[in-house]
Amino acid sequence: MTITTATAPGKVILFGEHAVVYGRAAIAVPVTKVKATATVKDAPPRAGCTISAPDIDACVRLSDSPTDPLAVAVSLALAETGIESEPDWQLAVSSSIPIAGGMGSGAAVSAALARAVLAHSARPSRHTPDPDTVNRIVYATEKLHHANPSGIDNTVVVYEQPVWFVRGQPPRVFDIARPFHLVIADTGVASSTGEVVSDVRRAWQQNTDKYEAIFDGIAATAEAARRAIAAGNVDALGPLMQQNQRLLRQLNVSAHQLDHLIAIAEEAGASGAKLSGAGRGGNLIAVVETENLEEVTQALLAGGAAGVVVTEVGA
Numbered sequence: 001m002t003i004t005t006a007t008a009p010g011k012v013i014l015f016g017e018h019a020v021v022y023g024r025a026a027i028a029v030p031v032t033k034v035k036a037t038a039t040v041k042d043a044p045p046r047a048g049c050t051i052s053a054p055d056i057d058a059c060v061r062l063s064d065s066p067t068d069p070l071a072v073a074v075s076l077a078l079a080e081t082g083i084e085s086e087p088d089w090q091l092a093v094s095s096s097i098p099i100a101g102g103m104g105s106g107a108a109v110s111a112a113l114a115r116a117v118l119a120h121s122a123r124p125s126r127h128t129p130d131p132d133t134v135n136r137i138v139y140a141t142e143k144l145h146h147a148n149p150s151g152i153d154n155t156v157v158v159y160e161q162p163v164w165f166v167r168g169q170p171p172r173v174f175d176i177a178r179p180f181h182l183v184i185a186d187t188g189v190a191s192s193t194g195e196v197v198s199d200v201r202r203a204w205q206q207n208t209d210k211y212e213a214i215f216d217g218i219a220a221t222a223e224a225a226r227r228a229i230a231a232g233n234v235d236a237l238g239p240l241m242q243q244n245q246r247l248l249r250q251l252n253v254s255a256h257q258l259d260h261l262i263a264i265a266e267e268a269g270a271s272g273a274k275l276s277g278a279g280r281g282g283n284l285i286a287v288v289e290t291e292n293l294e295e296v297t298q299a300l301l302a303g304g305a306a307g308v309v310v311t312e313v314g315a
């Protein structure tokens, strides 16, 4: 029996979250050390199509769950294949990306499922699903999680490239002249992107000038970071992360556990750190010189981080 397997990586936003929802540029990179994996295999005739996600103790039947995000990703992918009636398939999805942690877990799960469906339907050819199609499907599923996604999460997860992203424009790959290390630490505090994005929207509606000025400040750090990365000026990134984090605090999207772990990372030798993703919990990122990686990692774990991933950007 053929089993089709597909994966999609996690992601972190280096600079520019929240402001990116309001048309400012942001930088994000894939994190391939964590990933979502989907499998599809044929089920007995008339079994219908089921999707199980043991990590979250979920199992849905496609026909019974029209609004479930897993089922929506599968239905949208099936619609692209031209298969008209529900196939007898058993799908399973698992993920090592922290859930509700700002690392693109929802987008990666949708991308892995969409890729698996498109590849399984094209058997026996070794068909690589068209990334633009997968991106469209994943963006549609992102809208189920929060009302106004900028599109950065699906873009970086699907194209698996560092991106310089401006809402409504084709993503641009940017130059990384010198690789650098990031330590990614999970606060263990779950955070709903939809809720945090809605809170920022309400505050922006009440105090538009103040929030627009903060978004402009965030855009300026993202632009400075893009130039520093392209020039290989890694030393500039830590202070820029600190600046971005100050602005995120002004948006009221940081949280005690984030501030606590950011301080620990910087005391242990990170040159700068910030929250990544929607904030209020989830993950933080720290830019760290190679010789300090072990010390920063151990300090974060001792300080209460639920997990730490070290990744090299641009390697």
Ligand code: MEV
Residues within 6 Å of the ligand: 013, 016, 017, 018, 019, 020, 021, 102, 148, 149, 150, 151, 152, 153, 193, 197, 277, 278
């Ligand atoms: C979430 O990973 C990033 C936000 O900027 C929301 C979005 O871009 O849609 C907070």
